[in-house]
Amino acid sequence: MMKRTLLSLTLPVLLVACGTTPVQQTPPAPPEGWEYGLGATEAWPARHWWLSFASPELDALMQQAQANNPDLGAAAARILQAEAQARMAGASLLPNVDAGLDAGRSGIVDQGGASGSYSASLGASYELDFWGANRAQRAGARANLLASAYDRETVALTLTAGVANTYLQVLSLQERLEIARLNLELAEEILRVVEARVRNGAGTPLDLARQRAVVARQRASVEPLRQQERDARAALALLLGRTPQGFQTEGRLAALAIPEVMGGLPSELLARRPDIRQQEARLRAAEADIVVARAALFPSVRLTGALGTRSDVFSELFSGDLLYNVGASLTQPIFNAGRLRAQRDLSEARQLELLEQYRGATLQAFAEVDLALSNIETLAEQAFQQDEELAQTRRAFTLAEARYREGADDLLSLLDAQQSLYQAEENNGLLRLARMQAIVTLYRTLGGGWQEPVEQVSAAEE
Known part of the structure; x- marks a missing residue:
C-alpha cells in the first residue's frame, strides 16, 4: 500500500519535470552577404590584427596593455572566481563525508566519582538528485565559467581596439600640431x-x-592642439596600465600602412565574436537556473549513514563494539507563501530577458559589420578627392605667394590661398585618421581574429 501511494505521488511530479525542459532558441538567420564594401570573403582578421598597420611601436604598446591593463586583470580574476564556483557546484553531486572524535568527563561537584566518555565516528550523507537540480547547478556554473572566459576575451578585444584608436589619435594630434x-x-x-x-x-x-x-x-590654434595631444597621450598610458608621466610616442601617422579590408562570412560572424558567445553562455546558465528553481518544488531525498565506536576508557575506544546508523529522509515543501514558485517565475522571466538581449545583440552584430564596411568605402572615396584638393591648394598657394612677392596680386589673395592650404592639410590628416579608425572598428566588429579554443568548445558541449 505504501509503495502504491509513493508511486502515485511521484509519477505526476516526474511527468511535470519532463515537460518543463527549457526550449532552445536559435539566433536570427545571418544575411547572405554584406551590402557594402567588397562583400563577404572567407578571410578573417588575424589574431594580432594590429600588425597590419606595420607599426612596431603599436605592437609593443599592445603587449604592454595585455600584460598590465587593470580591466583585463580584473576579468582574469573573475575567471578564477567562476572556476571556484564551478568546483563548488560539482561537489554537490558527491557524498559529504565527516569524521569526528569526541571526549568528555562528567560527575557531581564535591562528590567525586567522575566518569569519562570517548567516541569516534565516520559519517556520510548524500542527496539523491532525482530532479537534476545538482546537475543543473553544475551545468550552470560551467556555463558561467565559459561566460567569464568570453568576457575576458571581450575585454581584451575592447582593449586592443581602444589602444589602437587612442594611439592613432595621439599620432594624428602630433601631426596636426606639427602642421599648425x-x-x-x-x-x-x-x-x-x-x-x-x-x-x-x-x-x-x-x-x-x-x-x-x-x-x-x-x-x-597651437595650444589647444597641444593640450588635446597631452590628454590623448595620458589616456593611452592609462590603457597600458602605467602613469602618464614621462610617456611618449615616436611613430608618425603618415608612416603607417592602411590595411586591406576583409569582411568574412556572415554565417560565421556569431561564432567569431566573444561577446555573442558570452550571451549564449549566459543563456545556458539561465536555463540551468530554471531547472534548479523547478526542482525546488519537488520532494528531496537524503541518505545518511554513520559508523562509530564509544567507550568510557580512551585506551579501549577502538577495541570495542562498532556502532552504525543508516537512514533516509524525504522532504516535500508544503507551504512557503509562494516563494518557491516566485523563484521559478523569476528564473523563467530572466531567461526571456536574456533571450531578447541575445537576439538584439546578434542583430546589432550584423549591422555593425555592414556599417563599418560602408564607412570604410565612403572614406576611401573621400580620400581620393581630398588628395586632389590638397595638391591643388598647395599649387594655388605657391602661385599666390609668388604673385604677391612680385606685386602682381594683393594680400587678400595670398591670405585666402594660405587659409585654404591650412584647412586642406588639416582635413587630409583627419581623413587619414578616420580611415584607420574605421578599419579598427571593422576589426572589432568582426571579433578581432578571435577563435574559440578547443577546450572551451568541449566544455560547452558537455
Whole structure:
C-alpha cells in the first residue's frame, strides 16, 4: 500500500519535470552577404590584427596593455572566481563525508566519582538528485565559467581596439600640431614680407594688420592642439596600465600602412565574436537556473549513514563494539507563501530577458559589420578627392605667394590661398585618421581574429 501511494505521488511530479525542459532558441538567420564594401570573403582578421598597420611601436604598446591593463586583470580574476564556483557546484553531486572524535568527563561537584566518555565516528550523507537540480547547478556554473572566459576575451578585444584608436589619435594630434607650427612659421614669414613692403611703400597698414591677425590666430590654434595631444597621450598610458608621466610616442601617422579590408562570412560572424558567445553562455546558465528553481518544488531525498565506536576508557575506544546508523529522509515543501514558485517565475522571466538581449545583440552584430564596411568605402572615396584638393591648394598657394612677392596680386589673395592650404592639410590628416579608425572598428566588429579554443568548445558541449 505504501509503495502504491509513493508511486502515485511521484509519477505526476516526474511527468511535470519532463515537460518543463527549457526550449532552445536559435539566433536570427545571418544575411547572405554584406551590402557594402567588397562583400563577404572567407578571410578573417588575424589574431594580432594590429600588425597590419606595420607599426612596431603599436605592437609593443599592445603587449604592454595585455600584460598590465587593470580591466583585463580584473576579468582574469573573475575567471578564477567562476572556476571556484564551478568546483563548488560539482561537489554537490558527491557524498559529504565527516569524521569526528569526541571526549568528555562528567560527575557531581564535591562528590567525586567522575566518569569519562570517548567516541569516534565516520559519517556520510548524500542527496539523491532525482530532479537534476545538482546537475543543473553544475551545468550552470560551467556555463558561467565559459561566460567569464568570453568576457575576458571581450575585454581584451575592447582593449586592443581602444589602444589602437587612442594611439592613432595621439599620432594624428602630433601631426596636426606639427602642421599648425609649420603654418605659423609660414604666416610669420609672410608677415616679414608684408612688413618689408610696408617699409618700402609698396604695402598698406591694412595689409600689415590683416597678416598680424593671421599670425595671432595661428599661434592661438597651437595650444589647444597641444593640450588635446597631452590628454590623448595620458589616456593611452592609462590603457597600458602605467602613469602618464614621462610617456611618449615616436611613430608618425603618415608612416603607417592602411590595411586591406576583409569582411568574412556572415554565417560565421556569431561564432567569431566573444561577446555573442558570452550571451549564449549566459543563456545556458539561465536555463540551468530554471531547472534548479523547478526542482525546488519537488520532494528531496537524503541518505545518511554513520559508523562509530564509544567507550568510557580512551585506551579501549577502538577495541570495542562498532556502532552504525543508516537512514533516509524525504522532504516535500508544503507551504512557503509562494516563494518557491516566485523563484521559478523569476528564473523563467530572466531567461526571456536574456533571450531578447541575445537576439538584439546578434542583430546589432550584423549591422555593425555592414556599417563599418560602408564607412570604410565612403572614406576611401573621400580620400581620393581630398588628395586632389590638397595638391591643388598647395599649387594655388605657391602661385599666390609668388604673385604677391612680385606685386602682381594683393594680400587678400595670398591670405585666402594660405587659409585654404591650412584647412586642406588639416582635413587630409583627419581623413587619414578616420580611415584607420574605421578599419579598427571593422576589426572589432568582426571579433578581432578571435577563435574559440578547443577546450572551451568541449566544455560547452558537455
